Amino acid sequence: MNQESKPVAxxxxxxxxxxxEVLRAASEPLGPIQIAERIGEAWCMWNGSGFGSAVTPLLRKVGAKKTSGKWSLKAAPVAEVEPGCVGEMGLTPPGVMSHARxxxxxAEMAVPQQ
Incomplete structure (x- = not known):
């Protein structure tokens, strides 16, 4: 075989x-065979069906989470939401604010205003 015309792996x-991409597009967690079938490329298919063992090591490497044999991407961390009004100090009482806020x-009030 001519090595120059050989497709790059x-x-x-x-x-x-x-x-x-498959995990982002999925509306629910998927098994490794389902993921391989949705990808549908030669590296993850065997005799026309999904080859889950080709996908499983990659699932671990991308940080996917396994629950009951199905995989999904981990949810992004949610920013701390402060209870009460958002924006200016307004009607939000200090007892409702987080300590960081x-x-x-x-610190903002300590700065002399001009």
């Missing part, structure tokens, strides 16, 4: 990105 990073307000 897909890199591990490209495979990881394909797995991430209260410290920030005290």
């Amino acid at each position: 897909m890199t591990e990073e490209a495979r990881k990105e394909r797995v991430r 209260w410290e920030q307000l005290k």
